[in-house]
Structure formats: C-alpha cells, structure tokens
Amino acid sequence: MSAQPPILACLPFAGSGAGFFREWEKLGIPDVTLLPVQLPGREERFLDDPFTEVADAVAELTPRILADAGDRADLVLFGHSLGAVLAYEIARELERIGHPGPRHLFVSGSPGPHDGRTERATGLADEEFIAGVQRFAGYRHAAFDDPELVEVLLPILRSDVEMHENYRPTGTEPLSVPITALRGEQDELVSREQAEQWAGVTSGPFAYRELPGGHMYLVDDPERLLRLTAASTR
Template identity: 30%
Template sequence: MNPGTATDTAPTTADRWFRRYSRTPAPRRRLLVLPHAGGSASFYHDWGTAFDPGTEVLVARYPGRHDRLLDPCIDRMEELTEHLTRALLPLLDVPLTLFGHSMGASLAYETALLLSRRHGVAAESLHVSSRKPPHRLTPRPLHEQGDTALIEEVRRLGGTDEALLTDPDLREIVMPAIRADFTIVGTYGPRPAAPVDCPVYAYLGTEDPSITPDDMSAWSQTAPHGFHLDTFPGAHFYLTEHRPRLTELVAGRMVHV
C-alpha cells in the first residue's frame, strides 16, 4: 500500500505523529526533531520556542508513550521510518530540516533517504547527534536481555527521568517503549553508507562513553553535498546543557527564505 492512501490516513496524521510546542501560522521552513531511544517529544519542549517565528518545530511522537500510550509500539527501523515519512508528506510545502539525537539520528538519516528515493524530496539538511553512522554501527542485543540490563543502559546514557526507572508502577508503563526502541537500536545496522541529497551536520559530546569524534566524522561518507562536525563538552546528553548553542547552530544552517 502506498503512503498517503485513504485507508491509512487516520493513524499517520501530522497531529498524531508530531508535537508542536508553539504556533507557527505561516511557516517558511520546518524542523523535525527525532528523539532518542526511550525518549519522548516532551524532552524537546524548549526547542519549540528556540527558533525564529518562520520556523515550525515538529517533534516526533513515537507510539507507546505519553498521549500515544495505547498505540502499539514499533520495534523495527524500517516500519518506524515508513510511518513517519507517510505522516510528513502533507508537510513538505516548505523546506524541511531533520535533526535526530542518538537513535533519532539513524531515523532522521533513513527518513532523508526514503523521502529522496520514493518521493523525490531532498531535505534541506540532515543533523545527526551522538550516533555512529550506519556503516560503523555495532549493535548490542540488549533487547534480548531482561529489564534490568535495559534500565542500566538507559541510566548509563542519561536523558531519562530517574523516577520513571525506579517507581515500579511507572517503570511498568515505560518499559514496553524502552524495549521497542532498544530492539530498533539492536537490530539496525551495520549497513552501507548510502549518500543523502543534502549537507550533513554532526554533533557530539566529547565525553560520550560510546562514540568518538572519529566515529562522528565518518558521517562524511554519507554526505557528498557537504559535512561538518561540532563537538561540545559533555557526555551523551550534552545537548541538555548546551541547548542554546546547539539550536543556534541548527538555526543558522537552515534555509532562510
């Protein structure tokens, strides 16, 4: 079935898949932010007001969490990319920039490829944060282990409210989404460094426990239209502390019309 057909419009509307934290009546460009494994749109609440009035910020709402708690989780990268891209189709009337952090970086990359290959739409730029490029990935099968191993990895990386991991009732609610996301992470890659039709910008915390600047520099092999790497003090979630500078860089690299 092709994306956008009448029979599958309802579960993939923009309002269902994307959170808007500020109103942009006449956007001149859009920025789509794709959260990390175990993450949700609320983590990027501050991004909604960090850009100029012509920029509409969309944050992906993955199923199985928050107000999509009852929607079945998705545990395959290809399926998540399909649903997300389908929901984007009505929003391609203005230039689109993609930003993804950790797992979201791989999702942003796959979305850029699918938009180009299937729909002939090139993103204006692709921004990838704290994630190895596809040809350098070394997936770990954490999803095949118990909840304790997954929780330890989430704690190691940071970026998740500790209360969600320690309170038994809350943990029971969030674990299906965490397990689904880490199934995506554990089954995606390595794969060839297919080129994207736009510049690629990479970002990394210099104390990230799993990724080196050399790893992030290897994104250049996907970027025949240009590549640049910026590093920040901090670990995997450097972007929490350095959000103003990071959003300033992203804003300066988006098309302005």
C-alpha cells in the first residue's frame, strides 16, 4: 500500500460544483487528499457549456481526473446523487481502459444505477422545476431566494437534472472495485433497500453505511464522512 493517502476524487450533486468540496479541504482531515472535480458551467468553468449526457461527462472528466491525480493507482471516487452516477460510470471507464484504479468507489444518496427515476422535473416551467428539484434533493438551495442567482443557477441545474434523469447505465458487467453505499439515516428520498442495490454492480466487497441526517447529510457533517472514507481505504 502506498505511503501516501489515496486521492479522493469528489463528483458533485446537481447544481453544485467543486467549490462545495474545496470547503472540505479546510477541515484538514488526515489520510485524505481531496480532488474536487469541476463540472462545466460553474465557478471557474462558468463559460463552458454544461453537460446534458453522462457519457459526455465521463469522456471529459476521466482523463482530467487521471491528469490531476498524476495517474496514481490509489485513486478513490466519491459522488453524491448525480455525482454517484458519474463516479460509477468513471469507475467503469477506468476498468475499460485498464487503469489499475480506483481503489474504492463511494456512492452516496443514490439508488443503484439500474433504478431510473420515474418522477421527472425536466421540461417543467421554472417555478415547478425548482419545486420538483427541492423535493428530489430534500433541501432548498440558498440561491433560490435571490432572483439574480436563480437566473445564473437555473440553466446549470436544468442541465444537471436532465443528465441525471436521462441516464442509463452503459453496461451490466459488474465492476471489480470495492463499493461502499452511503445514506443519511433519515433520507426520505433514497431507501436503504435502494442504496443496497449497489451491491449487485460489483464482484468485489460491498458495504452499506448510514450517517446521521437526511438526504443531504454531507452538508451537515462532512468531517464524519471524510473520516469514514479514510478508514475504509486504509
């Protein structure tokens, strides 16, 4: 095992960006080297067109992650909700190209990849769309209370939601990477049964872990989450 801590590449949930995970770096958790992954259309990539297809995201983000990680094999992937889907498909792509990583895949706040969402927000008028996304996400984004920020956020959020709602897995062959499915204990959007569906997509070890909180538990206590990921990859 490498003397260095593994690199934890973090894939954002819908409407979010790398800045969310950059705040985690300030916690200074030992045995965790964070690699916040930026999606186009936000923060320093504001001028780039956002993805609307998971396949396009995977094609761009996989080589970007490898370049930023320095092609290290001790790469760990983490994603929440939409990010879980992206992390899973990136893990599939890494196995397809013969990369020795990732060492571990953490999928958070998400049913298994073969359980598509039946209720959709794509195509709804703005107010209905925002209400639907709040219901799906289980929390209200602060930007929704500022008309100017809503104008900036809505196109990104619409693209992310479309990407998530249109997602279909690229294959059914199980991964070999160990998978840990994470869920907030009070998550009313993703049940334990749905989270445990991830056990069926790997031939490697599988674990299910609950943390205090609801669907967005990672907003309230990122330190607990990071310590769990560090302990699981030692």
